[in-house]
Amino acid sequence: MKKFIKNQKLKIVIALTALVSITSYSFVDNYFEVSKNLDIFSSLYREVNMYYVDSVDPGKLMKKGIDEMLSTLDPYTNYIPESNIEDYRFMTTGQYGGIGAVIRAKGDFVIVSEPYEGFPADKSGLRAGDVILEIDGKTTKNKKTDEISRALKGSPKTEVKLLIQREGVAKPFEKILVREEIKVKPVPYFGMINNSIGYIKLNSFTENSGRDVADALKELKSNNTLSGLVLDLRGNPGGLLNEAVNISNIFIPRGQEIVSTKGRYKDADRAYKAINEAVDTELPLAVMVNSGSASASEIVSGSLQDLDRAVIIGQRTFGKGLVQTTRPLSYNSQIKITTSKYYIPSGRCIQELDYTHRNEDGSVGKIPDSLVSEFKTSAGRKVYDGGGINPDYSTPIKKLNPICNSLVNKSIIFDFASRYRTLHDSIPKGDFVLTDADWIEFLKYIADKEYDYITKSEKSLEEFKKNSEDELYYETLKSDIETLQSKLNHNKQEDIDKNKTDIVALLEDEIASRYGYQQGRIRESLTHDKEIMKAIDILNDKATYTGILSGAINASAGEKNEGAKIKN
Numbered sequence: 268m269k270k271f272i273k274n275q276k277l278k279i280v281i282a283l284t285a286l287v288s289i290t291s292y293s294f295v296d297n298y299f300e301v302s303k304n305l306d307i308f309s310s311l312y313r314e315v316n317m318y319y320v321d322s323v324d325p326g327k328l329m330k331k332g333i334d335e336m337l338s339t340l341d342p343y344t345n346y347i348p349e350s351n352i353e354d355y356r357f358m359t360t361g362q363y364g365g366i367g368a369v370i371r372a373k374g375d376f377v378i379v380s381e382p383y384e385g386f387p388a389d390k391s392g393l394r395a396g397d398v399i400l401e402i403d404g405k406t407t408k409n410k411k412t413d414e415i416s417r418a419l420k421g422s423p424k425t426e427v428k429l430l431i432q433r434e435g436v437a438k439p440f441e442k443i444l445v446r447e448e449i450k451v452k453p454v455p456y457f458g459m460i461n462n463s464i465g466y467i468k469l470n471s472f473t474e475n476s477g478r479d480v481a482d483a484l485k486e487l488k489s490n491n492t493l494s495g496l497v498l499d500l501r502g503n504p505g506g507l508l509n510e511a512v513n514i515s516n517i518f519i520p521r522g523q524e525i526v527s528t529k530g531r532y533k534d535a536d537r538a539y540k541a542i543n544e545a546v547d548t549e550l551p552l553a554v555m556v557n558s559g560s561a562s563a564s565e566i567v568s569g570s571l572q573d574l575d576r577a578v579i580i581g582q583r584t585f586g587k588g589l590v591q592t593t594r595p596l597s598y599n600s601q602i603k604i605t606t607s608k609y610y611i612p613s614g615r616c617i618q619e620l621d622y623t624h625r626n627e628d629g630s631v632g633k634i635p636d637s638l639v640s641e642f643k644t645s646a647g648r649k650v651y652d653g654g655g656i657n658p659d660y661s662t663p664i665k666k667l668n669p670i671c672n673s674l675v676n677k678s679i680i681f682d683f684a685s686r687y688r689t690l691h692d693s694i695p696k697g698d699f700v701l702t703d704a705d706w707i708e709f710l711k712y713i714a715d716k717e718y719d720y721i722t723k724s725e726k727s728l729e730e731f732k733k734n735s736e737d738e739l740y741y742e743t744l745k746s747d748i749e750t751l752q753s754k755l756n757h758n759k760q761e762d763i764d765k766n767k768t769d770i771v772a773l774l775e776d777e778i779a780s781r782y783g784y785q786q787g788r789i790r791e792s793l794t795h796d797k798e799i800m801k802a803i804d805i806l807n808d809k810a811t812y813t814g815i816l817s818g819a820i821n822a823s824a825g826e827k828n829e830g831a832k833i834k835n
Contacts (some may be wrong), residue, residue, distance in 0.1 A: 308332075341605050343591055349599040365420040366427065367449045368393060373678060375408045376400060377415045383451065384784040387444040393431070395781060396685025400439055401430035423448045434682070435689035456789040457483040463494040464803050468789055469514070472506030472563035477513025484517060484546050495551040495806030497799060498567075501581060505562025508539070508590060508609070515570045516541035518577065520548050523612075525570045528590050530607030535590075551812050552577035553802040556658060561585035565617045566609060569656045573612040575646040575816045579658040580802050586654035588618030613642040615652035648818040659815050660805065662798050670762040671769050673720040674713075680770075683712050684777035698794050699779045699787075701771050709774065710763070718759070725755050 312332075316325055333346045354363075367386025370377045379397045382388040399407050402418045419427060425446050432439045453476035457467040465487040467480060480498075487493060505511075508526070515525045519541045527538040554568045554577045565584050571577035590607045610616050639653040651657065667675065674680050687705075701709075721729075732748050735741040741748070763770065772795045779791035793799055805811055814820035 341589060343587070343589055343603070344605050345603045346596075347593070347601040347603060363420060363449050364423050364446050365449050366393075366444050366446060368419075370399070370412060370415060370419070372412050373398070377407060377410070377412055381780065381785065383449065384786070386449055387447055389784075391442045391444050393429075393442060393444075394433070394685065394688060396434065396682065396688075398432040399429055400432050401428075403428050421446050433689070434686055452479065454479045454483050455785045457487065458790065459487070459491055460497065460793055460799065460803060463492060464806055465491065465493050465496045466499065466793065466799075467496065468499045469503055471503060472510040472514070474507065474510070476506070476510045477517070480514050481517050481546050488547070493550060495553065495803075497553050497555060497802045497806070498577075499555045499799075500560045500564040500568060501555050501557045501798075502559040503561070503564040504559065504585075505564050505587065508563060508566070511563035511566035512539045512541070513543075515567050516543050517546045518548060518550075518552060518571060519574060520545050523574065525612070526566050527610050528607040529610065530590075532606075535607035548576075551806050551809075553806055554579050555798060555802060556581040556584050556656060557664075558582055558585055558655075560656075561587045565656050566611065569611040569615075569617055572650065572656060572659065573615075573642075573644050575644050575648065578660060578802075578805055578812060578815050579656060580660045580805070581658050581662055581798060582664055583657050583661075584617070584655040586617060588616045613644055613650055615640070615642045615650065617652070617655060644818075646817055648816075660801065662801060665797075668762075668766055668769065669720045669722055670718075670759070670766050671773060673718045674770065675773065677716075677718050679713060679716055679718050680773050680777050683709055683774065684781055686712070687778050688781040694778070694782050699775050699782075699791055701775050701778070705774075706767075706771065709770075713763075722755070725752075728752060728755060 312325075312329070315328070316323060330346070330348065337344045337346060366388045367383040368379050368388035369381040369383075371380045372378075376398050378399065379388065379393050379395055381395055382393050399415065401407060402415065405418075407415055421427065423446055427444050427446060429442045429444065430439050431442055451471075451473075453469060453471045453473050455468055455470055457465070460466045465484070467483050467487075469476065469480060484496065487496070508528075512525050519525065521541050521544055523541045525539050525541055527536075529536050552571065554571055556564065556568050556579060560568065560581075561584065565587065568577075568579050568584065572579050588609050589605045590609055591603045592606045593601050593603050595601055608616050608618055639651050642650050642652065644650055728748070728751055732741065735744050735748070775794075776788050776791050780788035783790065805815070811820060
């Protein structure tokens with residue numbers, strides 16, 4: 268017996284020795300590989316800088332090398348040089364030093380796209396559509412937008428002098444602005460859609476966004492009798508993980524796990540629970556999402572779906588279930604590195620399984636059924652992983668028709684709204700309605716504007732014509748092609764008349780923003796938002812709302828298990 272025990276001990280010692288040797292060898296081997304490749308890279312970098320035929324910018328060369336290296340990992344692991352730290356700070360805190368305005372390129376210059384209410388640009392009288400000709404006496408002509416943005420930003424209490432050109436004003440004029448600490452509100456608007464349904468728009472998950480959403484809900488509850496709430500996360504790209512937990516906690520009782528993270532190292536493994544008292548766990552809730560709803564937006568919508576706390580409405584979300592951590596590097600630079608994946612209460616991960624096959628906007632593309640696993644919500648409803656949150660009630664993607672696209676992309680809607688603001692000091696309180704006289708003015712305004720476009724059918728026919736010429740079939744097909752061209756040629760005026768309703772909605776939104784800023788735009792858009800109208804219908808129909816959450820109604824398919832149809 269003693270001999271047997273001795274032999275067993277010997278086997279254990281040998282096994283442990285082998286394991287330690289393998290681990291040690293693996294560590295040493297990995298350390299050697301890292302050291303070797305760093306040495307190769309530094310010598311290569313030195314040789315290129317010294318002997319390449321043309322002079323090179325060492326900083327740009329290194330930045331390019333780092334970016335290309337990190338791109339082989341995932342789309343979210345990024346190098347942040349010292350020059351971009353201010354932009355990164357804005358993404359996480361919503362704060363920066365500047366004038367408080369969104370700018371964009373137009374022609375050779377940049378224009379003010381939207382001033383933030385109550386900040387220096389607004390207080391100095393700058394308006395959307397104003398062209399910035401000079402900054403501190405230096406021309407902005409042909410400068411890139413990011414260059415102009417850096418020039419406008421700066422330490423609070425410092426001055427910046429702008430030369431402005433405005434439509435309807437004969438000569439350019441100067442404005443001296445004093446920069447401030449700009450804090451962009453994560454909740455740009457909240458209010459009542461009708462007498463009983465509240466609405467909260469959340470644009471980002473920056474610091475204190477959970478507090479702002481909670482305060483908005485409390486104010487809505489104290490001033491109204493709520494029968495339902497719409498939380499709008501459409502186009503929200505995410506942000507801080509802890510704020511996603513805080514916002515979910517508003518509707519979920521304390522102690523409930525909301526999300527967990529798992530990574531390569533145990534330090535990355537963590538469960539996040541609701542630690543505060545919820546504001547309201549019973550109020551019927553609809554959460555709006557689309558392909559632009561990512562990361563923290565998916566934690567909120569996914570956890571509320573898994574816990575059967577809200578009906579999710581819209582389109583499948585972006586599909587980003589990776590958690591990033593920032594780590595300091597030398598010379599005040601940082602790396603934002605993916606350290607873990609997050610998992611919502613059903614156990615599913617929202618991360619897209621394939622980074623390469625995505626839609627044009629970067630959201631989740633087609634996922635093979637073989638890569639999708641089934642999970643269950645608290646009530647036993649089926650939900651799936653593989654990429655993004657599938658809504659409980661799917662709505663079609665809203666696409667502008669060609670004529671509206673052209674009017675928007677060529678800034679004609681924007682420019683008319685800027686002109687309207689110059690000609691009208693104010694608009695009636697409440698929802699803005701474009702009058703017949705305003706419509707006639709718009710038609711006059713666009714009479715000499717270029718806003719033509721090519722339809723998909725015209726583009727396909729043009730391509731067919733070119734191919735027939737290349738293959739020497741054109742002469743045979745010429746008369747047929749010309750006949751098709753004459754039938755396909757669109758009439759711009761007819762298109763304007765035919766799509767008047769959509770064009771008027773665009774004009775009303777843009778003009779409302781000139782007087783009510785972002786709040787005005789959002790409030791106006793709610794009056795003709797079909798997805799919001801569907802959310803109201805579901806919240807007002809208790810049988811449908813509870814049926815979706817219990818699994819009795821398959822809303823995406825538009826069917827009830829017993830055979831009845833959901834209202835559309």
